[in-house]
Amino acid sequence: MRRNEGRTPRKTPRQARSRATVDGILEAVAYILARHGYAGLTTNRVAERAGVNIASLYQFFPNKASLITELQRRHVEASRAAAAEAIAATPDRSISGVIAALVRSGLASHAVNPTLHRVFAEELPGRWMRDVVALAPDPIQPQLEAWLRELGRPSIDAERIAWMLRAMLRAVIHDVIMERPEDLRSGRLAKELEYLLQSYLENQGGSDDSLATV
Secondary structure, eight states: OOTTTTSSOSOOOOSHHHHHHHHHHHHHHHHHHHHHTTTTOOHHHHHHHHTOOHHHHHHHOSSHHHHHHHHHHHHHHHHHHHHHHHHHTOSOOSHHHHHHHHHHHHHHHHHSOHHHHHHHHHHSOHHHHHHHHHHSOOOHHHHHHHHHHHTTOTTSOHHHHHHHHHHHHHHHHHHHHHHOGGGGTTSHHHHHHHHHHHHHHTTOSOTTSOSTTO
């Protein structure tokens, strides 16, 4: 059995009207999850909130698990696309410039609805989110690897370092959502995260091949 079997949409909407229907359904899912949690989410409640009949919902989604999976997948895809765009649009290609773009994009994507992200983190199995992440395109990893190689330190492990940067950023943001959601908008967290990631990156490559001067 495939790991995501039963947790993906039945079909992808093609026409504008169908896309609008699916968008409305997923907006209803986000609203209900943020206010009532996973236990309070039902397909009937979603259909009522979205203003569609239950048959229209089942045309695209077989169950509530598929609703949550698609909502999460869209968030991951949008967050990754925004981060990739922010990094690409950064004229300052130094460590501080790119790290600032990465951090601020990550914080912005999670500050929109932190209550919803808290439900994702606390009420769903960790494997669920990892499966969803695998469904979304990932332009950031190769983008960061290419940028690290541009810095001119051939001995560094660009793949490992890029992964570590993202893992540290993701871990801190997710813990902040659960324990210190007010810090998402304060501005202080951004500075501390930038310092953390820059400090890590500036000490890669060994004493004779450090990134610290870049």
